[in-house]
Amino acid sequence: xxxxxxxxxxxxxxxxxxxxxxxxxxxxxxxxxxxxxxxxxxxxxxxxxxxxxxxxxxxxxxxxxxxxxxxxxxxxxxxxxxxxxxxxxxxxxxxxxxxxxxxxxxxxxxxxxxxxxxxxxxxxxxxxxxxxxxxxxxxxxxxxxxxxxxxxxxxxxxxxxxxxxxxxxxxxxxxxxxxxxxxxxxxxxxxxxxxxxxxxxxxxxxxxxxxxxxxxxxxxxxxxxxxxxxxxxxxxxxxxxxxxxxxxxxxxxxxxxxxxxxxxxxxxxxxxxxxxxxxxxxxxxxxxxxxxxxxxxxxxxxxxxxxxxxxxxxxxxxxxxxxxxxxxxxxxxxxxxxxxxxxxxxxxxxxxxxxxxxxxxxxxxxxxxxxx
Numbered sequence: 001x002x003x004x005x006x007x008x009x010x011x012x013x014x015x016x017x018x019x020x021x022x023x024x025x026x027x028x029x030x031x032x033x034x035x036x037x038x039x040x041x042x043x044x045x046x047x048x049x050x051x052x053x054x055x056x057x058x059x060x061x062x063x064x065x066x067x068x069x070x071x072x073x074x075x076x077x078x079x080x081x082x083x084x085x086x087x088x089x090x091x092x093x094x095x096x097x098x099x100x101x102x103x104x105x106x107x108x109x110x111x112x113x114x115x116x117x118x119x120x121x122x123x124x125x126x127x128x129x130x131x132x133x134x135x136x137x138x139x140x141x142x143x144x145x146x147x148x149x150x151x152x153x154x155x156x157x158x159x160x161x162x163x164x165x166x167x168x169x170x171x172x173x174x175x176x177x178x179x180x181x182x183x184x185x186x187x188x189x190x191x192x193x194x195x196x197x198x199x200x201x202x203x204x205x206x207x208x209x210x211x212x213x214x215x216x217x218x219x220x221x222x223x224x225x226x227x228x229x230x231x232x233x234x235x236x237x238x239x240x241x242x243x244x245x246x247x248x249x250x251x252x253x254x255x256x257x258x259x260x261x262x263x264x265x266x267x268x269x270x271x272x273x274x275x276x277x278x279x280x281x282x283x284x285x286x287x288x289x290x291x292x293x294x295x296x297x298x299x300x301x302x303x304x305x306x307x308x309x310x311x312x313x314x315x316x317x318x319x320x321x322x323x324x325x326x327x328x329x330x331x332x333x334x335x336x337x338x339x340x341x342x343x344x345x346x347x348x349x350x351x352x353x354x355x356x357x358x359x360x361x362x363x364x365x366x367x368x369x370x371x372x
Contacts, residue, residue: 004071006053014067018058025054052081064315065218073218115234115243122247124217126254130286130311132219139213139245142206142234148198150235152205157196162187206235215247220314222259225249256284262320263310267327270294275328285309285322292324300328 007014010024028050030036037043056062056074065073118141124133144150153159161167165184169191172181183189197203213232226248233243251259258265268283278296282289283306290306303325310320331338 004049006056006066009049009053010057012057016057021054021057025050025058029054048081061315068317113237113240115236115240117243118233118245120245120247121250123250123252124221125252126257126259127286128217129221129249129251130219132221133217134214135217136212136214137247138210139232140208140210141232143209143211144235145198145201145205145207147200148205150205151194152198152201152203153194154196154198159192159194162191162193165191167191213245217249218314220262220312221249221251222311223249223251257286259311260323262313263323264320265323265325267325268292269327269329270298271329272331275299275326283322283324294326298326298328300326302326 007016010021010028012021012024016024029047032043032047032050034044034047037047056066062074118139120137120139122137145152148155151159162169162184164186165171169184169187169189170181171184174180184191187193194203198205201207211232213229215227215229217227226246229245229247231242232245235242256266264286266284268281270279270281274281274294275298276296278298279294281292281294283292285306286309290309292304292306294304303323306322306324308319309322312319334342
């Protein structure tokens with residue numbers, strides 16, 4: 001299990017179903033679960049690595065990225081594995097109780113609670129969405145107070161058991177035949193009080209600070225895509241794992257391109273002579289200008305494609321195409337010479353097609369239909 005081949009770690013094939021992956025993880029987790037192997041460092045490490053493998057292979061999006069780019073590709077999603085057992089239990093929720101009926105005993109004993117998740121909304125350009133981006137963001141969040149190491153007590157002092165509830169967090173009162181337990185009002189159910197609060201955090205154990213975080217945006221994202229940065233949320237309570245940071249992306253519109261799935265769409269205007277005679281022209285793409293052949297007789301609204309010049313397929317291989325819609329521009333403010341040439345063109349076309357009956361401009365057709 002030393003080598004990080006997630007399929008090998010779980011003992012499944014690359015074509016394994018979701019149920020097969022889950023079943024295999026269940027077997028390994030039962031074997032190496034820390035409650036069954038107290039103090040066994042080797043079993044703990046195998047449990048952590050198997051949990052990491054399961055977290056990736058059970059998630060279709062992470063699995064596709066791993067299949068394509070390996071562990072390096074997962075770094076762009078913010079996935080860096082698990083920090084400890086509490087992180088694993090927090091991530092999988094009740095999965096261990098579903099499997100074995102145990103697994104969260106440590107959390108129940110310590111009262112540890114995971115920290116809250118954070119959200120960050122981020123705007124990126126059309127080009128950054130297409131090619132990806134590494135950047136740094138600054139997140140304000142609550143972190144453990146350095147002055148008191150998160151205890152909330154003045155350095156040199158410590159929290160003490162609440163005198164009202166004797167450290168239980170509950171106050172019991174008898175009323176006749178009934179005994180009623182309520183949350184202690186003095187310590188608010190914590191069981192401890194802080195006689196000498198820390199001046200920096202005022203007894204809360206946490207302070208508000210901004211933290212700079214490096215993130216990697218993979219190419220091909222779209223508005224609504226989100227990145228999960230593990231462990232960058234709020235600090236946990238009583239030794240619980242920190243929450244995660246979710247970065248929601250918004251792609252700003254482009255003045256020339258638009259997006260349809262993995263394809264890029266644009267409109268290219270051409271003149272009437274270019275439409276009639278055909279031409280070669282340079283068209284802007286995300287990778288610079290590309291030559292495009294305009295066939296003779298093309299009409300306004302016709303579609304041409306430039307293969308492979310769209311967005312990377314974030315859930316597959318290859319790229320989309322660039323869809324070019326041709327717009328034939330009708331000339332305005334003609335000179336006298338231009339008008340004469342167009343009339344001459346119309347006359348020649350009429351004679352060539354055999355007169356009125358051979359006209360191709362549609363007039364002869366509707367005249368036949370409405371002829372009295």
